[in-house]
Amino acid sequence: SGGTIDKIESIPGFRTNLSVEEFKSILKKVGAVIAGQTANLAPADKKLYALRDVTATVESIPLIVSSILGKKIASGTDVWIFDVKVGKGAFMKDLEDARELARLLVSISKGMGKKAGALITDMNQPLGRKVGNAVEVEEAIDALKGEGPADLVEVVLSLGVRLSSLAGKPIAREDLIRRFSDGSALEKFKEMIEAQGGDPRVLEKPSLLGRAPNRFVLEAERDGVISSLDAERIGMAIMILGGGRKKKGDDIDRGVGINLLKKEGDRVEKGEPVVEVFYRSQGSLAEALRFLKEAYRISDSYKRRSLIYEELV
Numbered sequence: 453s454g455g456t457i458d459k460i461e462s463i464p465g466f467r468t469n470l471s472v473e474e475f476k477s478i479l480k481k482v483g484a485v486i487a488g489q490t491a492n493l494a495p496a497d498k499k500l501y502a503l504r505d506v507t508a509t510v511e512s513i514p515l516i517v518s519s520i521l522g523k524k525i526a527s528g529t530d531v532w533i534f535d536v537k538v539g540k541g542a543f544m545k546d547l548e549d550a551r552e553l554a555r556l557l558v559s560i561s562k563g564m565g566k567k568a569g570a571l572i573t574d575m576n577q578p579l580g581r582k583v584g585n586a587v588e589v590e591e592a593i594d595a596l597k598g599e600g601p602a603d604l605v606e607v608v609l610s611l612g613v614r615l616s617s618l619a620g621k622p623i624a625r626e627d628l629i630r631r632f633s634d635g636s637a638l639e640k641f642k643e644m645i646e647a648q649g650g651d652p653r654v655l656e657k658p659s660l661l662g663r664a665p666n667r668f669v670l671e672a673e674r675d676g677v678i679s680s681l682d683a684e685r686i687g688m689a690i691m692i693l694g695g696g697r698k699k700k701g702d703d704i705d706r707g708v709g710i711n712l713l714k715k716e717g718d719r720v721e722k723g724e725p726v727v728e729v730f731y732r733s734q735g736s737l738a739e740a741l742r743f744l745k746e747a748y749r750i751s752d753s754y755k756r757r758s759l760i761y762e763e764l765v
Contacts, residue, residue, distance in 0.1 A: 454585045454696050454704060457488045462586040462661045462706040466650030478647045484640060485648070494526040505700055511543045517556045521564070531567045533615040534558070535607065538761065539576035541683025547572070547761060554764045567618045569765040573607055574757055577681035577716050580604035584695045584709025586661035587730065593655055596641055598632035603759055605632075610760060618765075663730050664693075664707040668737055670727040672720040676750040681716050685747035689740040693731050708732060710744070717754050 457468050468488040470478070478485045489498060497519050504510045524532055534557045537543075538550035554570040561568035573579075580601045582591040594600050595608065609628050616623040631637040642652045654660045690696050694705030711728035714720055727744055731737045 454588075454690070454706075456486065458704050458706065459585045459588050460486050462589045463645060463650040463654050464660060464662075466645060467648050470648070478644070482640070482643045482647050484644045486644070489523065494523045497522050502700065513549065513553050513556065516543065516553065517560060520557065521560060524561075525564060525566075529566075531615065531619045532561055532569075533611050533618060534568070534570035535611055536570050536572045537575035538572055539574055539683060540685075541578065541687055542575040551762070551764075554762075558764050569614050569618055569763065571607075571610060571614070571763050572761040574759050574761065575683055576757065578683045578686055578712060579607060581712045581715065582709060583686055583690055583712070584693075584730070585704070585706035586663055587709030587711065589654070589661055590658045590663075593638070593641075593658065596632060596638040597635075598629075606759055614763070614765075662707045663709065664705070664732050666731050666737075668729045668731065668741075669725045670729065670741065670744055672714070672722055672724045672726050672748075672750060673745075674750050675721050676719070676752055677754045678714050678716050678718050678720065678726070678748060679751035679754045680749035681712070682747040682749075685743045686710060686712075689729075689743040689747070692740045692743065693729070693736050705732065708736075714748075717756060720750060 460466055461468060468486060469490070470485070470487045472490070472492055475485055475487050500515070501510075501519060504512070504515055509515055520534075534554060536550050536554040536557070538547055539545065542550070544550040544553055550572045554572055558568045558570050580588070580591050580603065582588050591600060591604065595605055600608075609625055612628050613623065613625050638655060642655055645652045645654070651660060687696065690708070690710060691698065693708040693710075695708045697704060707730065709730045711730075712726075713728055714724075714726040720726060726748060729737060729740065729744070731740070
């Protein structure tokens with residue numbers, strides 16, 4: 453349903469195709485950089501991934517591990533924290549597979565002389581409330597202003613605390629929260645946007661991200677509580693709207709998106725809005741709505757799941 457590079461490139465002018473020299477320069481100057489794979493950074497991985505794509509081995513745990521770690525080792529970093537997703541919207545559908553993936557990532561990293569840890573986090577329903585490309589950048593900006601959805605902020609804080617500890621420069625959760633509220637986190641993001649050629653005005657004017665012009669609201673079909681919200685079906689809906697790819701190389705529409713007005717555990721009344729859809733064509737909307745309707749289950753009760761299942765260090 454769109455990758456990190458697709459999302460960040462929703463910012464007008466933002467460059468992710470950086471040379472190694474540019475990458476190092478921005479990192480030294482700003483302290484943060486987001487870049488795509490280059491011809492000089494783990495070039496074999498691109499060919500291996502294309503092979504996995506056509507041989508239906510994208511979900512192979514050994515190949516996932518080699519792909520993730522190959523790029524990180526090639527980049528020269530020394531400390532890693534992995535967010536291993538588990539659930540309907542993740543490659544790892546059950547906890548045992550997620551544990552195996554996390555265990556291999558951490559143990560092989562340590563075998564390479566790196567400091568590494570992992571969190572296993574829930575992906576049965578989407579993290580945060582917005583799904584797409586431009587809309588997820590909007591939500592990230594909100595989070596950096598201290599106004600993000602609770603589940604997204606919790607995972608970010610948990611990863612940040614553990615990563616800083618692994619790096620030997622521990623930052624308390626309260627200090628990270630303060631960096632949201634005092635504007636320093638947002639200012640750092642602004643510095644990175646400017647260094648990579650992007651338009652920093654998006655931080656105060658999200659409309660510059662180019663959201664799709666048409667809007668549709670899906671309403672609850674009965675009273676009750678949202679007992680299930682299927683992340684995989686939400687992802688399929690985004691792909692149909694044009695925000696994801698059926699195969700590598702497909703064009704992507706960064707402006708389409710979904711805003712989850714209600715999530716698991718929320719009470720709803722019949723006719724109450726549950727999903728907001730931003731789209732371009734009626735044809736894609738009609739097909740996407742089929743998946744969105746299937747994604748929501750409304751019941752009389754709800755059993756809450758953990759957001760963070762386990763930690764491996």
